Amino acid sequence: MAKDTKFLDAFARQIKLSIHTIAPAKVVRFKENERKADIQLLFMTVYADGTKEPYGMIEDVPVLYQRFKLNQGKSFTAKINGVTQTVQVEQDLVFTPFLRAGDIVLVGFAERALDNLTNKPFDPEFHRTHDVQDAVILGVLM
Structure with missing residues (x-):
């Protein structure tokens, strides 16, 4: 029974680690006229075997405004x-x-792909969910 529990716990953890919700990131470059930034997530990818590596840079992330x-x-x-x-x-x-290069921001990830975003309900077309490609900068942390 203990082996079953360990397997299920590890499986559940791996699923949770693959669902992106909100994460801290560092601004690498800010394109003020476009209100977009290139960012580096500060959390690392964790694989099932326990190895870790940084995410690649995410480019052209939209920045919320008020x-x-x-x-x-x-x-x-x-x-x-x-x-x-x-x-x-x-x-x-x-x-x-x-934003300035080096700012630490909070990034949210859309439930579905944002590629076809318009001002009307739309079919995302892509099957991505909670993916780092669908990041939006929510605000500055530090």
Whole structure:
């Protein structure tokens, strides 16, 4: 019975290690105009026999950005360069990411392939699931 349990435990661990969810990565290069980065995952690949190796570089990983509506277009008071002023922001504020080589980021992996992503429901066409090729940078850790 103990051998059966060890086999099942090892098998379950191997399956879990093959499902990518979220991982830390280091930015190698950031392409600001495209909002994409080349990254190196900081976790290593672990094989069934216990050997480990680093992942290869993942290129052109999209970086999330944020869009906010500030105070819903209503006036508010703000201190700008030491001077209190009344401000009204009528447009959405878009916070564009800026990364530097060496930044440590948090990367998520899509459930299915993102190759055919559009603004409509789509068939991913590819059978990849939780794959490193479908990484998205969620934010900066350090």
